[in-house]
Amino acid sequence: MEARKPFVSEEQCPIETVIHVVGGKWKPTILWHLMDSTMRFSALEKRIPDVTQKMLAQHLRELENQGIVTRTIHPSVPPKVEYSLSEYGRTLVPVLQSMCDWGRNHNRLGGDMSVRQMQS
């Protein structure tokens, strides 16, 4: 069940690796929230209103398997599970930051640049 095909060995370019790691539909947002603080499953659910439990669990599991995110179980009455960036995951922070800066600027320039390119 853990048998996954070797995605990395076939990549020609390491940029694809990053996209594979952060490129799920909800992963950027998950990482964005975990950059600031440790969060519970339910807290992430609230912060990311449109994500389903299934997708949240699945993406968190993938990030955990990739060593980006750490999962901590507190055995309490209602179960309490906390997610945080692992030390390795923190090495992604500058990358995410530079992506974020560019993205923010791109959005500021008009979001969909195709509007500006219509004239051609």
Add this chain to the structure above:
Amino acid sequence: MEARKPFVSEEQCPIETVIHVVGGKWKPTILWHLMDSTMRFSALEKRIPDVTQKMLAQHLRELENQGIVTRTIHPSVPPKVEYSLSEYGRTLVPVLQSMCDWGRNHNRLGGDMSVRQMQS
């Protein structure tokens, strides 16, 4: 307390913007080649062996519409079309570089990290 209204089209987080721009299946590779030099359509085809003409054309068109790539037509006997990063596209280079560095390191650490995380 989280601003969740779509401040940009549909993106909640600017990281998604970057992924939207570079995240097509072939876009990282296309950009990777264009970072070095201007290239013709056919040259890209040769450098990216598995891409189809349709997907190459489609992704190039998208990058052009987003203002990342410049398309130059030389009206010659067999048509000659050259693609290069636009000035705006060059602002992506540091971002791509940092993604690339991280990705390369991630691959070097064992490619599929899940092998190291199997203890769960």
Add this chain to the structure above:
DNA sequence: TAGGGAACTGACTTCAAAGTAAGTATGGGA
């Protein structure tokens, strides 16, 4: 006139990622 190379475009299919809905285990409180 026939064929060729470059650079596409369009109709259709495919398949994995994402979504929907429901189910599970735990124990504490009403």
Add this chain to the structure above:
DNA sequence: TCCCATACTTACTTTGAAGTCAGTTCCCTA
């Protein structure tokens, strides 16, 4: 006793990005 909350899992359906393959235009050479 039953219900509630948390943190999931499983089975099934839908969506959309990507792939296949064939067609098109342009002018040139043979």
